Amino acid sequence: MATMIEHPGEQDFLHRLMLDNPWWDGVTDDQVQGLPQRAFFKRFWGAIEKNDGQKALVLTGPRGVGKTVMMRQAVAELLNADTPRRHVCYVSLEHPLFLEIDLPRLPKLLRSMRGISADHPLWLFIDEVSYQRDWEASLVKLLASDPMLRVVAVSALAPAGDNAEYIQSLFLPPFSFAEYLEQKGIAPSDVLPETPNVSRYTADVPDGLVELNDLFENYINEGGFHDANGEAGAIHRSLHSDLPGLHGISSPSDLHRLFALLAYNTGSEFSIETLARELDLAKNTLRRYLEYLESAWLVRRLERVDQDAKPFQRAVAFKVHLIHPGLRTGLIGGRASDSATITRLAETAIQTQFLTSAVGMESLYYARWGQYEVPFVFLDRRSGTPLFAYHCLWRDEAIRKPKEIRALVNFRGSHELPLGAFVLTKAQWHGGKLGGVPMRFEPASVLALRIGLEFSQL
Template sequence: MDQIATNDIKRRIARDNPWWVDGNIEIPEASLPKRVYFHSFKRLALDTAVKRAAVLLGPRRVGKTVMIKQLVADALSHGYHAHNILYASIDAPVYSGMSLEQFIDFMPSAEGGPRIVIFDEIQYLKDWEVHLKDLVDNYVGVKFVATGSAAAALRLKSNESGAGRFSDFMLPPLTFYEFLTFLGKDEELIRVADSNGRSTYSTTNIVALNELFLDYLNYGGYPEAVLNSSIRDNQDQFIGNDIIDKVLLKDLPNLYGIQDTQQLNRLFSFLAYNAGKEASLENISQTSGINKPTIKKYIEYLESAFLIIKVGTVDDNCNIGLRERNFKIYLNNPSMRSALFSPVAPEDSESIGYLSECAVFSQWQHSSAFRRLRYARWKGGEVDVVLLGGAKDKPVWIGEIKWSDKPIKNFGEQTKSIKHFAKKHPHIKDCFLTTKTVSGTRLIDELRVKVSPTALYCYTVGRNVTKINEFLQRQIAHADDSIDDEEIDDDEFDDDDGEELSEVR
């Protein structure tokens, strides 16, 4: 048996980097719509003043590779020499056994100016953190960029070998804001107004907005599904087989040595079907037949693979507790449920309600406030969303997510839990309640409750989180190399009354 020939490797690398031959070549991805996160990521990825690798993380098929190719096109159009940009997809079989440093050896002779080296799907290289850190330390004038799906996020955060050498950038599924812009419906359905220096949003047609929100819940988290009708018509193939199965049957088993892939698949299907409902290791074990240690381990793996979101609970005193018994599991992308089972229809109010909660948490994924979101549960009451803030983890604001207008018709009865929780935490000055069609402001005693349709709320969070993220990325991109990224987050927005974070909502 022959080893892969060097000439075959060279031909593959040359095919992946056609701009080496023709620096003016059109890169097809450049003509596709850009994610709203593109410019923030570009600032991070092309900042050569900071000696760090930029690592783009996110689920499969949310547009990481497209964004990388758009980055290449942008760099070429702004004067980067074509010979100074390398792109390599690490999961290509022809690259099996190669070290990251070997790729640099295949680059053409360096020209003047900075160089960019891009490793796509870097998690397929064992101990990639060690190799990438070594390159960052030893190559002057080279900016390293990598993408990772599957368990890349967990490994990046937990492995100290990359500390101080990586700046990670999370690319979540499409927000509802992006979904509307991709369809060209944003300006048609959304009105923007300025209120005391802050943008507020309303809709010109709540019926049409809700119809598109339902489409978003069914297939809207993936750019390709939005732009390609044939993918929407075959989403069980696109999402079920091409995304979910590859993670469950390939990525996670390879990274963690999982032998019983059917058991992992069964657990994920169970969690997806019950997304948004309160769970515990005990009741999952009783229903699924899987032991609790295995469930706990698999949930961690599924989180790291960007398939699910686990949200912890607090009681009405806002105590987290030493042992977290109960939690909720949400889908990282609501449209995974319709691919696994069936699309939700307008009359499926209960299912839409749970998926709406998934959608709300999904919008928050690109904010560092995301890790401080909880739900509250106590005997006799529950609040869907609680944001903890400050050194003592006090509730900053609270909210209820509904796909119904009933809470407005019987406001006092339907908001008992909000009232109870707010009375126990009088420093809370703001909360929200989502409905199906109703907007406005209501009062519970002196507590102002902002009422908004769920679709409009998701749009608002997705759009405002983008604005805050752009600010944070500018701070990170220009931070001193000795500062850990974790020190730079949106805590500066988190004053005691939560005003700035209220703007996000």
């Protein structure tokens, strides 16, 4: 006898939504009650207030940085602003029940079941939207289904650039060093050492710098995520969930091997050819896996420029940084202790600070020519000229052994660099000329803190 197969119906969807939207019954959402807002919330809320229904607002970023919390805090703000409670709906597509639902039909279902007139705005907050196949196309159809709909979504994957007409994307970065300190109840200004007299070299370590360096080492090992052990959770949910398969990854084990190689060597230069040979993968497959890791906000590629700060006509090499250095600890389960590894993690941490600003994400490069390399070059978006450059170390010998930073000296001699050339040290400040060009030495922990503070205001 044939078995009758049943599927969830509209009443089942509504019952689940009632559980996920307690405010429909006048109950406060206790999931975010009392949780502090991230510094980025003002930018996110400003975009929500300007949402006129023409675009879906998509909050994207790494796992574990607080995207869902921020979305639910935005729901609370709407309700506090006297938005009718039944006009605000939260739905998570990570819940298996909602994988059955046709998103473009949801507004009609909500209006009919909640008694919302078609003349009134309906706010739809969609969590984990990337769990739906062709999720960007679904958002476009969803917008077209209801002219009074306001869509805010969270995605673990970055939207494609060709959907900018319908999707406004905001990137929620890992915690900056400054924000990490604030989350621990430490005011950044209280632990920022006073800049000493830098006109001459001194071996003295300024008061407070030892403490700040200890905090910085904690940050680069474990400090970028919302929850305890968030680094390991971010890796697990990005690589071991259904997401890779939903987005065309045929061999999760090869994806894991690639990520492990990149994470262990964060801050290193690679090429498609060397990676393909090392992992025994086809180049096109490797490119697709790299694109997924970038889309999932686990790694980020830096493009290369030459000594003249010009891109290469045929870009064969690139640098790869973890989106936050703590992911390396999450992968191997242990803290870095040797100077060389901490140097690379500190360099990755500097890159993370720039992620707090969209300007930083688009303008950061590295320079390499011959055997010379400058790890960070920041280009003006309009003119393409370099504004400043950094070389990162986790030791102080370079002040007395300038050969180690000859690339930065040569690069500074070829460019004005109006915002300066910096050698990032462990504990030393120094200013003056090196090789005839102005150069500044400054502790990496201090600069990381200053970048995070300055860019969080943009």
